[in-house]
Amino acid sequence: MLDGETLKALYEKHCKHGFKYSYGTAGFRYKADILDTVMFTTGVLAGLRSLHLSGQTVGVMITASHNPPEDNGVKIVEPRGEMLEQSWEKHATQLANCASESYASFATNLEELVKTLKIDTNRSGGIAVARDSRESGPRLLEAFEAGVQAFPTLRIRDYGILTTPQLHFLTSKTNEFPQNVEKDEKLYYNEFLSAWDEITTISGIEALPFELKIDAANGIGGPKISAMLSQRQVFKNAYEVSNADWQNYAALNYCCGADFVKTNQKLPHGIAVGETFNARRINCSFDGDADRIVFYYNDPQGQFKLLDGDKMATLFAKFFQQLLRSSGLQKDVEMGVVQTAYANGSSANYLEQVLGVSVKCTSTGVKHLHHEAVKFDIGIYFEANGHGTVVFSSKFVELLNSKLATDSQSSPESYNSLKLLSVFTRLINQTVGDALSDMLAVLAVLLVLQWTPQKWDEEYTDLPNRLIKVVVPDRTLFKTTNAERQLESPANLQQEIDALVSKYDNARSFVRASGTEDAVRVYAEAASREQADELAAMVGKLVENC
Numbered sequence: 001m002l003d004g005e006t007l008k009a010l011y012e013k014h015c016k017h018g019f020k021y022s023y024g025t026a027g028f029r030y031k032a033d034i035l036d037t038v039m040f041t042t043g044v045l046a047g048l049r050s051l052h053l054s055g056q057t058v059g060v061m062i063t064a065s066h067n068p069p070e071d072n073g074v075k076i077v078e079p080r081g082e083m084l085e086q087s088w089e090k091h092a093t094q095l096a097n098c099a100s101e102s103y104a105s106f107a108t109n110l111e112e113l114v115k116t117l118k119i120d121t122n123r124s125g126g127i128a129v130a131r132d133s134r135e136s137g138p139r140l141l142e143a144f145e146a147g148v149q150a151f152p153t154l155r156i157r158d159y160g161i162l163t164t165p166q167l168h169f170l171t172s173k174t175n176e177f178p179q180n181v182e183k184d185e186k187l188y189y190n191e192f193l194s195a196w197d198e199i200t201t202i203s204g205i206e207a208l209p210f211e212l213k214i215d216a217a218n219g220i221g222g223p224k225i226s227a228m229l230s231q232r233q234v235f236k237n238a239y240e241v242s243n244a245d246w247q248n249y250a251a252l253n254y255c256c257g258a259d260f261v262k263t264n265q266k267l268p269h270g271i272a273v274g275e276t277f278n279a280r281r282i283n284c285s286f287d288g289d290a291d292r293i294v295f296y297y298n299d300p301q302g303q304f305k306l307l308d309g310d311k312m313a314t315l316f317a318k319f320f321q322q323l324l325r326s327s328g329l330q331k332d333v334e335m336g337v338v339q340t341a342y343a344n345g346s347s348a349n350y351l352e353q354v355l356g357v358s359v360k361c362t363s364t365g366v367k368h369l370h371h372e373a374v375k376f377d378i379g380i381y382f383e384a385n386g387h388g389t390v391v392f393s394s395k396f397v398e399l400l401n402s403k404l405a406t407d408s409q410s411s412p413e414s415y416n417s418l419k420l421l422s423v424f425t426r427l428i429n430q431t432v433g434d435a436l437s438d439m440l441a442v443l444a445v446l447l448v449l450q451w452t453p454q455k456w457d458e459e460y461t462d463l464p465n466r467l468i469k470v471v472v473p474d475r476t477l478f479k480t481t482n483a484e485r486q487l488e489s490p491a492n493l494q495q496e497i498d499a500l501v502s503k504y505d506n507a508r509s510f511v512r513a514s515g516t517e518d519a520v521r522v523y524a525e526a527a528s529r530e531q532a533d534e535l536a537a538m539v540g541k542l543v544e545n546c
């Protein structure tokens with residue numbers, strides 16, 4: 001470990017005092033100008049995590065996702081590509097807050113952590129770091145790297161600008177693959193494109209039968225999706241990337257991107273739809289770090305229709321259920337869908353009542369959903385905003401492989417389904433929700449089923465819903481229970497919300513403090529658009545006045 005004097009000099013160069021931080025839904029996320037201290041301590045903490053995990057490489061992503069350009073943030077990725085182990089979040093928060101107090105407090109906390117976690121600071125370890133396209137990224141990276149220097153035995157691999165899922169993927173491959181395999185973006189593209197190639201072979205297509213319009217939110221997803229799709233002839237002239245101006249910092253997520261489309265339920269700037277209805281036209285929006293995606297289309301009446309995370313979860317559930325049936329595996333495989341309270345009531349109904357698939361509800365944040373999803377053989381998890389993926393158990397993959405090895409003589413339909421299931425385990429980025437890989441997976445399902453976006457949408461009808469933000473003096477007063485669906489405090493607020501909800505048809509509403517923004521979120525759904533909007537506004541008033 002670095003000597004005290006040198007560490008103190010680094011601390012003084014990068015740390016400021018007086019701010020209180022907390023590791024939220026997706027790491028630390030604040031205005032970029034107050035993040036230097038927490039970047040420095042995250043460098044130290046990621047180092048500790050790597051050393052604690054016998055020197056395995058730990059990932060770090062510097063991003064504020066869908067937030068405005070002036071924000072930034074940082075999150076730590078486990079060696080297998082998952083979000084930081086939850087018991088370590090408190091260490092991350094505590095170290096940052098001690099550093100925000102004084103050097104002495106930081107040094108004492110660091111010493112305690114090394115002691116209580118029994119960390120051998122002399123061993124070697126590794127950090128893989130990347131950032132999104134924000135202007136503050138390089139400065140914050142510098143503060144982060146200074147923190148990592150606390151342990152001179154650590155190697156840092158700086159990947160420059162990546163999407164968040166690319167960093168998760170490369171972190172996981174760094175630990176999984178031998179040293180002589182180059183872990184770079186090429187590895188990422190090859191992984192998903194080679195699975196995609198099998199889909200085009202199975203479906204026998206030479207050109208994509210869709211007109212695909214991609215809104216890249218002026219984030220890093222723009223150049224990356226172009227780098228990926230331009231490698232395959234099948235996409236030639238079939239896609240267009242809008243809002244790809246990732247070097248125009250102020251344009252990031254501005255009036256475009258997945259969050260804008262989901263929240264406003266309308267087309268982003270830069271995507272126009274033609275006068276006449278086109279059944280093959282499919283649009284999608286990424287968020288700023290390309291770990292979310294939503295799809296949409298305009299129906300024959302010219303009405304905007306959103307195909308969000310719930311629609312993706314239900315599409316995958318229906319598709320995998322069909323494949324399990326036709327391959328005779330449905331009795332051996334447990335499939336489930338994990339959602340949050342923000343999932344549209346109609347989607348849960350459809351899954352349970354129409355498909356007969358089990359549905360679990362967890363707190364917001366993919367770390368919670370992922371944790372629950374891995375309990376299934378096929379665990380499909382999506383937040384309504386389009387953040388999610390599918391995870392497959394190793395038991396399921398082994399079963400598939402052994403069936404594929406022995407079942408080649410069985411019916412062509414059954415064999416084909418087994419092959420498709422196997423391809424999807426490779427087409428989907430299982431480490432984390434990934435706009436690029438999710439986009440390919442959705443297109444692949446539509447191709448195999450020969451569905452248009454409209455046909456996909458017609459499986460069930462969303463209940464009209466509204467999500468609003470209310471700024472309050474202290475959002476930490478809003479405490480929830482029951483997977484965030486009910487408030488415990490402020491006292492009596494839940495009863496008042498329940499009383500309002502009971503006045504509307506088929507209605508539901510809940511309130512929780514955001515973990516990424518300084519606001520309280522209010523969600524409402526009801527039988528009609530007017531009722532959903534009115535209920536959200538009324539509950540918002542209750543929150544404002546309490």
Ligand SMILES: CC(=O)N[C@H]1[C@@H](OP(=O)(O)O)O[C@H](CO)[C@@H](O)[C@@H]1O
Nearest residue numbers: 025026365366383385514515516517
């Ligand atoms: C309602 C909503 O969309 N909440 C988002 C948002 O979290 P909040 O804690 O609600 O701010 O950002 C998270 C990180 O990207 C994402 O996981 C989550 O779904």
Ligand SMILES: [Mg+2]
Nearest residue numbers: 065287289291
């Ligand atoms: Mg994101």
